Amino acid sequence: METLGCVVVAHDALGGELRRDLFGVAMPELFSLPLAAKQGSLSAHISGYIGAAPAPGLESMRVSDASDAANVRAFAGLLWPAGNTAFRGTMDAFVKEMLEMERTVQEMILESLGVRKEHVAAHLESLVYDVRLSRSTALAVAAPADGAAGAADDDGVMYMVAHRGVLTNVFADM
Numbered sequence: 001m002e003t004l005g006c007v008v009v010a011h012d013a014l015g016g017e018l019r020r021d022l023f024g025v026a027m028p029e030l031f032s033l034p035l036a037a038k039q040g041s042l043s044a045h046i047s048g049y050i051g052a053a054p055a056p057g058l059e060s061m062r063v064s065d066a067s068d069a070a071n072v073r074a075f076a077g078l079l080w081p082a083g084n085t086a087f088r089g090t091m092d093a094f095v096k097e098m099l100e101m102e103r104t105v106q107e108m109i110l111e112s113l114g115v116r117k118e119h120v121a122a123h124l125e126s127l128v129y130d131v132r133l134s135r136s137t138a139l140a141v142a143a144p145a146d147g148a149a150g151a152a153d154d155d156g157v158m159y160m161v162a163h164r165g166v167l168t169n170v171f172a173d174m
Helices: 016-031 035-039 069-079 085-112 117-126
Strands: 048-050 058-063 128-136 156-163 166-173
Touching (some): 058 069, 069 085
Antiparallel strands (some): 058 128, 128 166, 156 166
């Protein structure tokens, strides 16, 4: 960790059924919505849609404070008039699994650095968790290098779940 500045965790936190529900159903449904619906996802609790303009071949949507089921419900309600309960259930289960793993990893890291348990607990309780669902597609022609700058987060922790070219991020603001 000290040498690379990161920790790589290979873990099957998402069981087969949840992985199938997330990558096989929920995300395809989300990204197949009309552009107007996806762009309408902007609100105080939802950071909204990122489309091809800043990064050709990338589409992304973010739910802020996704550990609060009300924010996931609000997100689904903006995109689907009926709220899409299957999507909400999948997202709630995904967030729960990822947060358990994230908390375990942070606990291990902080305790290995000598941080006392009560400070670790206070730190973990102070975090707000965002989820960014992203889909990348192959470009017919190589995009200019300035179209998709490298990702950098200097003030948080990012977990990425990869499945056949689809990245899903869970970000903890610190």
